[in-house]
Amino acid sequence: MKTEFKQRRSLFMRNVLAFGLIFLLLGFIVNQVLYQSLYTNIDEELRSVSTNTNFIEQELIKGDASKGDIPKFSGELKPHRDLKPPNSFQVQPILWSASGKIINQEALGNRYSDMANLTFDKEKLDQIEAVHVKDSYNQTINFRSITKKVDSGGVAYIQFVSNTNQLEESMTFFQQVLIGCMIVFWILSIVVSYYLAKLNMAPIMASWKRQQEFVENSSHELRTPLTIIQAKLEKLFTKPTHTILEESEDIALALNETRRLNQLTNDLLLLARSDSNELVVDRKLSDVKDFLIKASEPYQEIAESQQKKMTLELGHLQAVSFDAKLLTQLLIILLDNALKYTGPGETITVFSETTAKYWLIEVRDTGIGLKTTNTDQLFTRFYREDGARQRKTGGYGLGLSIAKSIVDMHHGKISVKANQPKGTIFSVILPLA
Template sequence: MMQRIQKTHTTPSLIENDRLRRESIRYTALFFVVFGLIFTLLGIFVYQTVSSNIFKAVDEQLSLPSFGVIVDTVPSAALSVDNPYGESSDADPSADDVGSNDSLGEASLSETIYSSIENNPQTIFLARSSDGSTTDTYGIYASYPDSIEGLPFDSSVLNTPYPIDQNGHHYRAVNYRIEGNDGSASYMQAIANVDSEIAILNQFTAMLVGGLVVALVVSAGASYLLSRMTLRPIADAWAKQTEFVQNASHELRTPLTVIRTTQELLLDSPNARIVDKFEDITLTIEEAERLSRLTESLLALTATDAGRFDLAIGDVDLRNLCADVVSAYDDIAFLQGKSLEFAEGDEAVVRGDRDKLRQLLAILLDNALKYTNAGDAVRLSVAVRGSDTTIRVEDTGIGIDEEDLERVFDRFYRADTARSRETGGAGLGLSIARGIIEAHGGTIRLENIEPKGVAAVVRLPGRAA
């Protein structure tokens, strides 16, 4: 029987742990994918931005607005580094002796080429015929290797910078179409070496990829930690719910078992008189009342958890309320051989629900009387400190171990030395009391007092004037 009970309790726990483990893996993967997408998109954006900016200056130098002018009278071969303005440029091209728009256009073209070479000595201009073959080369050097003249050329790509890779070198190029008066067409290809820019971009790309790898590794660890942090409150709530259901089932099963057993015994004697079965009937009624109280307590706790602790807020005179509750419990304390005292202190008027606060005081007094012996004393006091009102219920009872002071507010919890089945109850009173106090915005705690006993300390904020 014992092994069967242990198996019943172990199997759900194993199932829950396995389910939480699967959820943890799922959340870890989800967080990792999200982080991975964010870092990847960020890396792509940064790379595109750097790549665009690193070639921006070169592309601006290669983009020459003077191309496209009509050139007719001055042959392209007349342009050179030594004579950048052509044969007709002995004087300033803007002088009055320039007699045609054609020479003006040629001068503007040569000025643009010369200015571009000065701004970027790496710039090379290739004059190309209508079929794309190289007819001349312009730059800082008198001649260039055949590899330069053999660079690919595509006449369909005009006025747009594009990359060229040739013989291990990298270039940026822009193609321009030049039309003559006779309808003929030729081309000018502006080229700039960007080996240094490519080297910088490759180094940056390597650093970016390395950074992304490190970021992904870190995000994997962060994903695991986030999944644990996300599931921890769920796991705690799950464990509390499981414990709550198990404890509630146990507490409900006990009175139900007593009632059923007693009724079965009554059925064994159908002709017996009520007076003969008085004790059995009384036991049944007591267990039914206990079951009813337990059900009401569970409903109160459920309402607290759901945030539906409805309060009828009004001004409550705590001193009068405490006096009424003490008067109600005075006879009970007398019959148990205990003393119950109310130390009337300051006038204390608070904003709250009178019925709920009365229930709170009843729980605290009932708890104090339950865990004291004959000859012990219970004392209730009210004090006002600033805007807060403090209620203390002290007893000279058996006390509570220090490690149990916080756990006594857990549902169904009973300390080994201070909570036992002999005292009755289901271990829900202090849980309900804490729910009432928290609904009023206050706090409650237990503390041991010397030489023996326990004090329940309640703080209620916001005393009304």
Template structure:
């Protein structure tokens, strides 16, 4: 693969991951800010509404004002009547303000030390009965922020026109500012970490692409190599025929037979290559149908039993029970033929070939065993790879290309099954096929 393209693709993955993390952290931060802001002011606003609806405190303030407007409120320990307030109401920062119809504060004496700030309030009647945010600029101290709710008051003598309940929220704002700094700091910190993670993910994302590209290059190279040999033989055979135009077909029967034999091998090879290409592009269609599994197997092995008998090999079929299984008859037939053909190719006279079939609750399990030479530990790791042949000379002699087991694995995988290889006793091979039942 072109290094420039690889580098560009890696940077593309990296930038995409960084942008994705940034968007996720940004959305997370916005959601956190919204939830914190809403929950932070919720209790204060609830207190204001409770004070407005439960008028005992308002009536007490009005009564105190009318009795002595210049007197500060002092709790009497022996006072028998206490206003009934909701148990969850927090009045610590809450102040009740009585307004005249002209917009004058009537109960300034009740403000105590807060008179310098609260006296700067102005009556606003445009949003009665709704919670509002009010800001007061204080030249000596920080800007003061209040949440307030204002309502009309039905006074018997008409002196009090409006009642306003205010609550200072500066402490909440300072807490929110601290929370926001912490959240922003955490977002930036983890986003910086995500840059390193993005670089790691970009490299990881490129690995399958590079492996696929390398596999494709190897596949093309191996296929070209395998096709070159039969094509060369066919070409040489045809050229030799042109060099002897007076010879009859009988005279050149050996040359023609050789060309035909290589043509058949090429046909098999191209069919296998087409199967693999379809599998790589997810076009390996599986048409499952309900089939009596052991009956299907018994019919399939008959010609192989006959060939084994002719070659003086012991072929045993061991089936246990019967069950109907869903699978693609044609493709599973191809898998079993590949496994049985290999067993016949790589066994000698008096060797054993044993095929067993049994069922579990979830699987149809088959063993294709033979007593040929065992496969090496390294060979087991690569035996299902395309064009892999542990014994190169023998494979070519037998006419194999190293594609059979790779195709078998592709078909079994498409059936959501398993195909593995293991040793059979001390000398032999056991191919295990597990299909969903």
């Protein structure tokens, strides 16, 4: 539980940080794009006015009309015909003397009281810059400004300013809304991150638990035959003068446990390869009838030797593409399971047929039947119905789990149900497509 909590917390924190960084980056990009788009038109208007010869000359005449004629402006400007007419309502010209005094006070009218607090900067000519001044009510007025050198009579510089208070207010409001939305959605992302972490960790923890159980069960099953083999071999060393014939029983038991250990190792390796998707299904088009007859023939002889009856009931069968090696192992597992749980005089039936969509294989027996109502547990690794770790039937509880893996690799389904009036039916449905 502690490991699960730590993993979930770690995944949750990573999700929260990831969402937070995404929202911050998104907010920054949106803010910058909007900021640039809002001020582009104003900056273009200021540049247009600052290069309009006729407009500048008119402003110079207005500003110094009381001093007589003013020489025409002779700066390097674009022809007026190439420029759009300036918007004098938005753009306000300010004439400066060489000493930094505003000359066109009368033309500014009641705007002069606001412009009087402007600080003139001779170093930033022909550049768009943001200017902030305080009005008579101590409120901040924001401008975009560009200044040009003219040297015309008493006028040394002309500055064009455009008020941006409305844009600044709109921008401030948008930023507040953007920050609010980011906070709200970040909080929502925290909730989503929590459930995502919980959802993502569920299969991981389930897989981890299955792996832990698998390792524990495997170690238990491996330890038992190894202990027996070790004990028998150590016993042989205590009797060095005995012949093989005298100790044949212990040697046979150790050899038998070695075989079982080898089979268990192969089964565990098969399951591990299946879990890691390393087991390749080699499908080939094969005759189903011949396959079933050859695969079940050895078990018919075994059934006869145990006074049991085994029959084949084959319906309509057609050629099917499948992995013969894997399905032979599947059939062996089901037939071996049926033989273990049937007694003398009882019957085992292999039924099979194909339809347009699937191939059905059923192994029916009239044995002891099922003791559990939860049939899915039968396909769990190392599961035995009685829950005991005795090896009365010689198995390790891996057969049916291997059978399910083989069926899953063929994209089919395996199920089990009670046979009537007695026994068990294992059904395998494999899609033909």
